[in-house]
Amino acid sequence: MEADRPRVAENIEGERVTPSVLAIIDGSPLVGVTAKRQTFLNPKNTFYTTKKLLGITPEQASSLDLTYDFSVGDSGSVTIRAEDGAHPLEEIISSIFLRLKETAESTLGYSVKNAVIAVPSYYTNVQKSTLTDAALRSGLEVKFINEDIAAAIAFASIDQNTKNRNVFVYDFGGHSFSVSVVKIRDNSYEVAASARDLTLGGALFDKMVFDYLVEEFKKKTNIDLTTDPAAVQKLKDTAERVKMELSTSLTSDIQLPYIAADESGPKHLEEKLSRAQLERMVLPELLKTIPICKQVLEECRMEPQHITDLVLCGGQSRMPKIQELTKELFGKDASRALNFDELIAIGAVLSSTITLQAPKAAEQQTMLFNPLDLGIELFGGLMHPIVPLGLPMPAEGSTIISIANDNQKEIDIKIFQGQSKCTANNLSVGSFTFKNIETAPKGEALIKISMLINAVGTITVTVQNLVNGELLRTQFLHAIKSEEDIHQNAQGTLQAQEEEKYQAAKLSVEIHKEIHDLMRVIHHLKAVISENDFVDVKKDFEKLTTEIEKSPLEDYIKLRDDMRLKFTRILRNAMNKTIETQAL
Template identity: 40%
Template sequence: KETAENYLGTKVKNAVVTVPAYFNDSQRQATKDAGQIAGLNVLRVINEPTAAALAYGLDKTQDKIIAVYDLGGGTFDISVLEIQKGVFEVKSTNGDTFLGGEDFDQHLLRHIVKEFKRESGVDLTKDNMALQRVREAAEKAKCELSSSLQTDINLPYLTMDASGPKHLNMKLSRAQFEGIVADLIRRTVAPCQKAMQDAEVSKGDIGEVLLVGGMSRMPKVQQTVQDLFGRAPSKSVNPDEAVAIGAAIQGGVLAGDVTDVLLLDVTPLSLGIETLGGVFTKLINRNTTIPTKKSQVFSTAADGQTQVEIKVCQGEREMALDNKVLGQFTLVGIPPAPRGVPQIEVTFDIDANGIVHVS
């Protein structure tokens, strides 16, 4: 907020905030609250891959289906969109909200610590200061290996033992690093396949693949994307700036300055309730265009019952407990009657921010 105000020389009140597409309701609500705490009026929460697609497609006249592969610092998203004459329609979205660049750093950190122990006999896991230096060096090495085939990790006076100071000096090749993080890159494949399946498109239908997020600079990631979609990813968007540019375009749409753009996004996760036997009954399926609402009539399970407990969950698993519980509420004041007679209508509403409201 301060950065924007300093640059513009005026007060900034309204904001469009972006979140990973696969964020659930609680994560979205927390992000919106954080904006409000910072003194911003959050006009809209939009999904990062969708924002990147806006940045890419604003000046394109050709209709096409695109995939946005977004591997950032902490999260991974994949979205499939159809762009037609200014209409950006999200067909499906998938991802992993706990997979990103920090995990790559962590894998490399563990490798360095293990090697150091093997060579010097010293275990760094007890030494927080040393670990912090290794973590910074790991991140730096990761970035360097995107442009060079080998890097040196050199940390003098990293720690001490009875024999004196210990220095860390090791060479790391790109191939070694790719081996260390291979499982993380592999974890992005299944969500991509699922997103294509949900969008009912094959890789041959996808006319462009955009890479977003700093981690998408890693050559092995780019190669994986190319193998997965059968085409080289597009270089037409800046992986760090595309999302912010897209958010600015959406801000322009909301302010009425940009008129020929329509954004149709989807809810990433199914919304439903817990029913008899702990089963998760879906009311709004994942990849439904938002905003959307669905009403459901509830009744009682026993004679003379005066209240009903309703547990609202979000996710794809069969049992309610395996999904994210968004909250529960109790319908009270039901007039006593034989079971199944009272009719209570509850409406579930997902707004344009992907946030759930129940009435």
Template identity: 30%
Template sequence: MAFVGIDLGTTTSEIAIFDAKEGPRLLKDARGHAIVDSYFGFDRKTNKPVVGESVKSIAQSDPDLVVEQVKRYMREDVEFTLGEHRFTPAEISAQILTHLKESAEQQLGEPVTRCVITVPANFPDPARRATQQAGEIAGMTVERIINEPTAAALAYGYDEDLDGETILVYDFGGGTFDVSIVEYRGTMVEVKASSGNTDLGGKDFDRALVQHVTEKFEAEHGIEVIRDSGNYYRLLFACEAVKKDLSVSTHATVNIPYFMVRDGSPINLQVDVRRNTFESLIHPLVEQTEAAIEKALADANLNRSDINRVLMVGGTSRIPYVQQFVERLMGVAPHKQIDPDKVIAMGAAVQTAIIDGLTDRTIQDVCPLSLGTVVVRNHYGQMVDGQYSEIIPTNSKVSQEHTREYTPAAQGQSSVTLHVYQRDSQSGSVQAEINEEPNTEEGFTRLAERTIDIPEAADTNDIEVTYVYNPNGMLDISVTFPGTDTEHTFQAHAGLDDEAIARSRRKVQASRGAAPSSASSNASSSTDSFSWPAPDSAASAQASEGSNPARSSANSSPTARSQREHPEPDSQRTPSPGGGPTTKSFSTSSGDMEWDNVDWLKDVDASSSGDASDTSKPASKPASSSSPQGAPPEASWKNAPHFSDVKSLIDIAESALDQGRMSPQESSHLRDRLNQLKHALADNDSERVYQLEAEIMDIVLGV
């Protein structure tokens, strides 16, 4: 049973294993590639999923069947429509991980069952959970989520003696930028501070070059290049190649014969690009990295002169202008001994050795983003709500205990509501909520909320809230009332939803034509839910900060790691191919579902209240053991809350019926189960829907 390290990147992904004799080494896929393009799509002829460089040819002919840069959507509750298939970002990432996993199994000759996956240091909590889900959907136990610059530091420190050195890791990948300050002390790798930008990467360089070439072409020929068309992707891939050429040459040409046709005549695209032109295009983007470097240095209480060396990580760091910028800024020549594209996966493999005790190296990581709660604050005599109160400061050591003291907002309160928040490292705002909703534009992400009863014997002027960010990426929370024995403990990071992961795994396997796995998810489940009922308005209950001076403490504990970053609103995202993601009204793929907002559960709650006089909603029909006569009206089941969960399966099953490869008995049985499924959807019978989903899956995969 193999244990691997995986760099699940925005533009490329790699998989590595740790050998006790050889150390970390990369594994190649079936095509002989150690670096796999993070592209996913469907071949229109075979209707089979494709991962890697082959997807680029699909993008040029069928752009609606391709997704790229899915990593930038891991934080969001969206779906991508690819022909007859619909997938969440976690499910698409699982397809890429499955490709890496199967390639490793072929090379190693044994099953891959465990993994460590890397993420950007500033990845928000929802994106981290989605990444862990992707690994579980792919059939692996995700032992640890580790930060990319930390992984790079592990890889560099494995073969080279860096004891006593303080190093800046400059990680500029295809879709994200991170910087970490790391100190090597014997076998200990201690992260002093991290910062970065999850929306800045080499793909932004590509887009800048595409825009430049497009403007030249349109000015010369008067023909518009349509974004996300097949021609657009021909241009994008050509510009990617020219970007690489300009790292070794002073000029290159974007040359695409027969790029378009006008009046029956072909039009070639040919635009010369000089290196200094390209550098002028990317200059504003590269300059954005300076602010993150300065913040990391400030948080580590260091100056530029304290840095002994700079390690360049990520494919974008290969660009000469980027290297020159870093050398000018830091005053030292950057190091590139290990391939920047491979170093993160190799570091993830070293992390697997640390977990299994195969090396004496250890990590002390930080949480580079602030964690806190929402309070009502007394501001010059006026009570202002939705204010952020920090409990764990930016770049605090993982596993340290942080406590703050609060008071109830009103005298005589019977309960208090704790809203748990992350704040982006670049944000200086204290307005965490606006109209009781997260202020996402200023970098705030709500992780959880809980309403807690105040004990009658409590001194209500004293409520202590303690946060501990643990090595597994979970936030442990305790709320105590001094003078009583009452303590409420819970985790803001809920366990993964085993049932949702099993459904997603079946969907992914069905799309690949594989037999369903009998292995259940190994993800742990927390007994605490992510969403709790709102308190009674009479006992409105946010904590208050002001009359009681808040006190902070940070008591040192063991080692570890963590992070986050704010989610960008869906409306500000640039759509990806495949028609772009669509916001879902109902999701079962995330472990942090806010149950109070799910319509079907509201119906359940209403029916369980015992109010028989409420006739505003029709009673749910019991599941019938006999077969329904034909399918119900299409609108009744296509508009059902659970339709998006089983749409791909229905499409696959109906396609199997159309192909006529089944016996009459099999066709009749499958058609009957499909009709029953549509009735269950129309009746909003979730239990019956998922029971029939499993039956239909078995029939389709058995054909």
């Protein structure tokens, strides 16, 4: 801290940002930019993107394309294999933490024992536990803060008028993209909604520039540079440098002498890439961020004009095209008072100082937030959220439901986490049966379901029969095992298949309601309906109810129309009989 303002310390290379890359050379660890630069020359012993290994499952591991070997145990533990032997993931991350700890101690001149780690809001207890273990190995005790909250705290530190603000945090990092709406109310911070796309990131743009340079060189020389590890490493470094350079320059001259050779002699790579060319390359990916931003606004029931402040963070947010797109969407420029790379780190530091000065205020700011909707399955497979995404933990909510059938004695309660409107696409937490429901017509026996999820992911479900007061309470652990679970379940926009399931389930509920209402009418007309008609239509409706459960979406309308025709026939016969009776 300098003059009550955080200052990011420089590492041994004089840089303020240290890449999370570790290499093992001759049994000794190498951390940061020097490790990153020799990745392709030492692929089996250079470990990068370890963030994606936190909480990973064996199934998810098979889809990762990494140059080093690793394995995932049954308990979720990750082991990385180098030429000098096996290393737990915690050990690799610990070496990176130790390097950062040494940088801090060198700058401050005294021992550092505590740290704040900013993590994505969707991080699970499994992921945080791994980071905690890694920190302990490096001699650090840690606490966590969500990245979007840290960004909002950093923004608030430079703007004194933040008592009632809606801050949109647009975080475009190296390997992920996320957005959040953070409401600031009298120095408290609430994540109103968030979404992410873990396939986006600055590394993807580096790869596009890399592929462009390889292709252009091959056109001119017929030489494939990807077959030469040394050339690949040079190209990777160059691609990242050029991409960054084009955030401040309109063109970049690329000169790589003696990059290759053939029978005619040495070959030099000489290219020029413009900002306009780069923007054309990456625009399809950038445009993917706009629907995600709109989705989050919709979840908050906000329009772009309701956002008071736009905060960009993550190094890739320096790209002018990103600033142009966000300005077009929100109608305002983003705050530029803080470094894109350092914004979240500064917010994390400030949160720790708040803890020392005002513990109660800091408690609100550093709470965990519910990463996914928590709710139950309704008839037809519909998701009914009870505890919404974004509430500070411990978070709770309740709802009242009724029995679906006449004289129903018990009810199966199925619990899910996720943003899909269909439970089939969400994460199953667990289920149980609530029994001893008193005999009552459909819709009259009322059941109250309350849910509480705490900071360690324990879900307490309380079910109460509002008729006789009977109570049942049970607990589950949350179903989120990795960030991929969040990614798959928090996209917010329904895919075509999911949309069909949702519409089918919704229509199924509507048809069942219509069946129930029509059967009530039939019961009221029983006196003027023949016994045979009454029995037949009841059987038809029961059969129809069963068929609805098995039929695809395209048959639902026909089933509903058939039901209405049956009812019309019965009603017409009843009216005719009434008229005949009155005539007699």
